Amino acid sequence: MQTECTGGCLCGSFRYTFTADPIFSFSCHCRDCQRATGSVFAAAFAIPKESLQMSGEYRYFSKLGDNGSEVSRGFCPKCGSRAVSTLEQLPDCYLVYGSSLDDPSWFRPSMDIYTASALPWDCMDPSVPNFEQGPPM
Numbered sequence: 001m002q003t004e005c006t007g008g009c010l011c012g013s014f015r016y017t018f019t020a021d022p023i024f025s026f027s028c029h030c031r032d033c034q035r036a037t038g039s040v041f042a043a044a045f046a047i048p049k050e051s052l053q054m055s056g057e058y059r060y061f062s063k064l065g066d067n068g069s070e071v072s073r074g075f076c077p078k079c080g081s082r083a084v085s086t087l088e089q090l091p092d093c094y095l096v097y098g099s100s101l102d103d104p105s106w107f108r109p110s111m112d113i114y115t116a117s118a119l120p121w122d123c124m125d126p127s128v129p130n131f132e133q134g135p136p137m
């Protein structure tokens with residue numbers, strides 16, 4: 001891809017730009033992502049930290065994940081939308097939520113993770129691998 005991608009929060013006060021190919025992408029069905037998003041899963045992709053420029057106020061809420069490493073879920077303090085998060089396990093990457101892209105049409109999660117806690121009516125793409133817990137890394 002390597003084109004410039006832009007995105008941001010619902011109210012528009014937090015914005016980001018990056019030029020990089022996603023390293024991997026996923027939909028996470030863990031209970032924490034369900035609570036944090038208010039939806040049934042969080043769909044995101046990882047990009048190298050140095051490729052992302054952010055502008056506007058932004059905050060993080062940190063919590064230990066099931067694997068014992070910290071997940072810092074970011075959000076706009078004005079509208080509460082999440083756009084970017086970080087994982088202690090992957091210090092050189094940002095996780096960007098696909099739905100925060102200005103043009104989300106190219107984004108496709110390439111695996112489903114933490115499917116053990118997926119809700120029974122959740123729909124998953126049968127053509128991508130799924131893991132009951134975290135992905136093998």
Ligand SMILES: [Zn+2]
Nearest residue numbers: 009011076079
């Ligand atoms: Zn906002």
Ligand SMILES: [Zn+2]
Nearest residue numbers: 028029030033
């Ligand atoms: Zn999760």
